[in-house]
Amino acid sequence: KMKDDTVIDRILSGNSKGSTIGSDYFVDLCNSYGKQIISAEENAKIIEVVQSLRGNPVTAKYFDREVQAGLENINFYYQLPIYFEYIGIKCKALLDLVIEVKDKEGNTLYVEPIDLKTTSNTTLNFLSALKSFRYDIQAAWYTLALESMFKGVEIKPFKFIVEST
Numbered sequence: 001k002m003k004d005d006t007v008i009d010r011i012l013s014g015n016s017k018g019s020t021i022g023s024d025y026f027v028d029l030c031n032s033y034g035k036q037i038i039s040a041e042e043n044a045k046i047i048e049v050v051q052s053l054r055g056n057p058v059t060a061k062y063f064d065r066e067v068q069a070g071l072e073n074i075n076f077y078y079q080l081p082i083y084f085e086y087i088g089i090k091c092k093a094l095l096d097l098v099i100e101v102k103d104k105e106g107n108t109l110y111v112e113p114i115d116l117k118t119t120s121n122t123t124l125n126f127l128s129a130l131k132s133f134r135y136d137i138q139a140a141w142y143t144l145a146l147e148s149m150f151k152g153v154e155i156k157p158f159k160f161i162v163e164s165t
Contacts (some may be wrong), residue, residue, distance in 0.1 A: 049118060049163045059161055062097060062114065073102040084148035093145035097161075100150075110154040113142050117162045126162045135160065 002010075038046075053059045061067060068076050077098040084091050097114040115138065119129055130136060139158035146155050 045165050075100040082145040082149050084145055093142050095142050108153045111150050112156040114159045117160050118165050120165050123162045123164050
């Protein structure tokens with residue numbers, strides 16, 4: 001919210017070490033490119049949701065990287081992009097979480113797709129949101145993408161992990 005002249009002066013005057021090019025301020029500007037500023041309230045909600053998911057005995061296993069690192073033959077993929085072709089059209093799917101379970105020889109036994117959702121409503125009403133927002137179509141699309149990536153491998157039924165904001 002500074003005036004243009006102030007921004008230019010800060011960049012040109014440099015940082016505390018006397019550097020002009022690459023001042024702390026300029027580096028911060030570059031690092032924030034394409035990002036959106038969120039309010040303290042939104043940040044607090046995000047932290048609360050993350051803590052809830054990591055602290056819940058049912059969902060914690062999906063987010064504990066230390067536990068996951070100790071699991072043999074199980075791979076956890078977060079934000080997995082899948083590029084594939086469907087009826088001659090190039091497509092992309094971006095899955096929140098995919099768990100790949102392998103046998104001792106390294107062959108994939110099955111894949112488990114999971115999507116994270118937040119709701120301002122109670123999680124008990126998620127089925128209604130699933131129908132309203134047609135998350136069933138999203139689940140079908142992601143399953144189709146996984147089938148193209150993991151040909152001939154069992155794709156487990158789609159799971160949603162839901163938390164209330």
